[in-house]
Amino acid sequence: MYQQRKPALDARAKVLKAMAHPSRLFILEVLEAGERCVCDLTEMIGSDVSTVSKHLSVLKQAGIVADQKRGNQVFYQLRVPCILNFFGCVETVLQSQARDHAATLSLVGR
Amino acid sequence: MYQQRKPALDARAKVLKAMAHPSRLFILEVLEAGERCVCDLTEMIGSDVSTVSKHLSVLKQAGIVADQKRGNQVFYQLRVPCILNFFGCVETVLQSQARDHAATLSLVGR
DNA sequence: TGTTTATTTGGCAATATAGCCAAATAAACA
DNA sequence: TGTTTATTTGGCTATATTGCCAAATAAACA
Numbered sequence: 001m002y003q004q005r006k007p008a009l010d011a012r013a014k015v016l017k018a019m020a021h022p023s024r025l026f027i028l029e030v031l032e033a034g035e036r037c038v039c040d041l042t043e044m045i046g047s048d049v050s051t052v053s054k055h056l057s058v059l060k061q062a063g064i065v066a067d068q069k070r071g072n073q074v075f076y077q078l079r080v081p082c083i084l085n086f087f088g089c090v091e092t093v094l095q096s097q098a099r100d101h102a103a104t105l106s107l108v109g110r
Numbered sequence: 111m112y113q114q115r116k117p118a119l120d121a122r123a124k125v126l127k128a129m130a131h132p133s134r135l136f137i138l139e140v141l142e143a144g145e146r147c148v149c150d151l152t153e154m155i156g157s158d159v160s161t162v163s164k165h166l167s168v169l170k171q172a173g174i175v176a177d178q179k180r181g182n183q184v185f186y187q188l189r190v191p192c193i194l195n196f197f198g199c200v201e202t203v204l205q206s207q208a209r210d211h212a213a214t215l216s217l218v219g220r
Numbered sequence: 221t222g223t224t225t226a227t228t229t230g231g232c233a234a235t236a237t238a239g240c241c242a243a244a245t246a247a248a249c250a
Numbered sequence: 251t252g253t254t255t256a257t258t259t260g261g262c263t264a265t266a267t268t269g270c271c272a273a274a275t276a277a278a279c280a
Contacts, residue, residue, distance in 0.1 A: 001154045002136050009132035009139075015200045016130035021238085022119035025126075026112050029119075038257060044111045051239050053258055058237095063207040072247050072256055079206060082199040089192040090125045096189060097173040131268085148227060161269050163228055168267095182226055182277050 018062030019083070023047065024055050027076075031065060032084050035077035128172030129193070133157065134165050137186075141175060142194050145187035 019025060023045050030036055030044065042052045056076055059065045066079045129135060133155050140146055140154065152162045166186055169175045176189045 002133070002156060005136055005139070006132055009135045011204050012135055012197060012200050013130050013132045015203050016126050016135075020123050020126035020130050022116055022123045023112070023238095025119045025122055026115055029115070039255090042257095046112060047238095048240055049257070050241080050259080054238080057258080063203050063210070069247090069257090074257060080199065080203045082202060086196060086199050087122060089190065089196050090122050092192060093125050093173050093190045094121050100173070149225090152227095158270055159227070160229080160271080164269080167228080179227090179277090184227060 015062050015064070018058050018064060021055065021058075023052070024059055027052075027055060027059065028064070028078065028083060031076060031078040032081065035068075035075045037073040037075050039073060041076070125172050125174070128168050128174060131165065131168075133162070134169055137162075137165060137169065138174070138188065138193060141186060141188040142191065145178075145185045147183040147185050149183060151186070 019028070026045060027041055030041065038049065038053060038056065041056070042049045045052055056065065056067070060067060060076075064078070064080055064083060065076045068075050068077070129138070136155060137151055140151065148159065148163055148166065151166070152159045155162055166175065166177070170177060170186075174188070174190055174193060175186045177184050177186050179185075
């Protein structure tokens with residue numbers, strides 16, 4: 001049952017895990033508008049360059065972005081643009097949580 | 111730039127993180143067909159009950175599943191069914207990786 | 221009530237992740 | 251060539267995650 005699905009689920013989990021970090025989600029949002037060099041992304045995020053570089057390497061390893069060296073710098077681009085439509089559903093989860101939270105608060109308030 | 115998006119991205123990352131494990135993805139697939147007790151899921155997965163219970167608690171915490179106690183047992187159900195459509199895009203990523211891998215192999219084979 | 225069954229929780233060890241600094245690499249340019 | 255700029259890698263510490271076992275909790279049932 002599970003053992004049979006395991007390889008496919010491992011692969012999916014790997015992609016989700018690569019996305020599951022706020023800086024990496026931010027990178028994906030920025031790249032949606034077009035490619036960017038590491039220096040741009042670093043400035044936007046405000047972490048150390050080495051940290052941003054490692055985030056990019058995680059996304060690259062997962063096959064979500066591709067890189068291209070031009071001259072001095074390295075440009076990253078989205079390889080899988082649909083990755084961002086993707087969030088309609090995530091937002092549904094978040095909204096239902098917000099709803100529940102509000103309901104809880106109103107109960108507590110009685 | 112990033113700081114402004116951070117709260118929303120943190121929330122999204124939390125949901126993705128909760129999903130990013132093969133056993134938890136399996137649970138979501140099973141629950142898509144209907145609610146299940148912890149005992150069923152435990153048998154299907156083949157880990158310790160306590161491990162499965164903790165996976166369920168991660169999914170619950172993220173708002174993806176809900177639980178309901180009936181008599182002796184606890185039934186879990188999907189709260190956000192769209193969570194599984196969600197994977198069309200993930201599969202795209204995985205297929206493009208497979209393609210690249212094949213291309214690499216064919217280059218190596220020359 | 222005492223026992224069995226289902227589930228959760230605490231605690232622990234192994235492993236993975238995040239983020240920083242410093243050092244290595246590589247291209248551009250004086 | 252020597253220097254500056256951009257990026258990656260190694261190394262480290264702090265923190266989080268995973269999965270097991272044992273113990274706690276709770277419902278069912280004899």
